[in-house]
Amino acid sequence: MAKGKTVSQCMSRDVRVTSPDETIRDAARVMAEIDAGSLPVGEGDRLVGVITDRDITIRAMAEGKGPDTPVREVMSSAVKYCFEDEDIEDVTRNMGEIQVRRLPVVTREKRLVGIVSLGDLARCSGNAEPVGEALESISRTGGQHNQTPA
Secondary structure (H helix, E strand, O other): OOOOOEHHHOOEOOOOOEOOOOEHHHHHHHHHHHOOOEEEEEEOOEEEEEEEHHHHHHHHHHOOOOOOOEHHHOOEOOOOOEEOOOEHHHHHHHHHHHOOOEEEEEOOOOEEEEEEEHHHHHHHHOOHHHHHHHHHHHHOOOOOOOOOOO
16 A cells, blocks of 8 residues: 555545435435445535435335435434545555445545545555455455444
8 A cells, every 4th residue: 555645635526415304315316326325414514424325225114214204314423434634554444444435534624525435545555455455354244334333
């Protein structure tokens, strides 16, 4: 991994965000449109949660919620994130440990500025080994499959 590169050098700044007051139908439409399985949930430029396709299909359906349910009712509010100035090696290792493929990126003031994926980190680093190790950790069974802490 290229020591010294930061997340800000690798992340995507073009992030679609949903509001906690939007419906899960609207969130699902955005996910389909951008071909993503998760969306940050924000109020202004503040990150307040994450909603995943799994939250919609499993959590919402298991609770009998309909498509007009507000995002806030099924989103994960305990959000895992990284800082834009963090070293990509540290972030890659952390993603493996917490078993996520994407992380919202925030400033030290916790303002949402982007999103970073394992693919972004692999392209940026030029070294697939640490990313492969992280992916192996993410793929092991028994994970929580959401961003809610145990």
